Amino acid sequence: MSSLAANEPSIFAKISEPTSRARSSSSRPASVNDQLSAAKGQTINLNARAKSIKSLTPESFVDGGMEGEITSPALTGLRGQYSTAKQKRDGLATKLGPRHPERIQADSELDSLRASIAAEIRRVSASMQADLRRAIQTEQDLAAHLAELKVRQGRSGS
Secondary structure, eight states: OOHHHHHSSOHHHHHHHHHHHHHHTOOOHHHHHHHHHHHHHHHHHHHHHHHHHHTOOHHHHHTTTTTTTOOOHHHHHHHHHHHHHHHHHHHHHHHSOTTOHHHHHHHHHHHHHHHHHHHHHHHHHHHHHHHHHHHHHHHHHHHHHHHHHHHHHHHHHO
16 A cells, blocks of 8 residues: 555554445444445545646656645655755755756756656555545445445345
């Protein structure tokens, strides 16, 4: 599972566990309906976060985009490294011309960090998409189970 999911109180403990319980022990439509409502809320939340992460660029991330929404230690570390490297490069830029070897190296380091940030954003985004697919599947399973319970209840109540 992603570092994103690993750092949050398990999204799927909240969603998946009720699904397995719903199938084994919950035969009350009200209980399953409550679980379905929670799953729908989780799906909406994950969908919004997945869209936000998809639109995130390395530049917007280092400028503070998604602050607090992404709980990836790798991205947090890369942001700190980028900030340090940028300060160093900006200091060199005031003293050295654009073709000076130290400045070229500093520019190259920033480019490398931007590429690493972009790769990590893609990884977190892919992980979030996988989490979203699982949440949607859980929501669909609960909806099907609720429909099944209602049909059974309708048959026994007739």
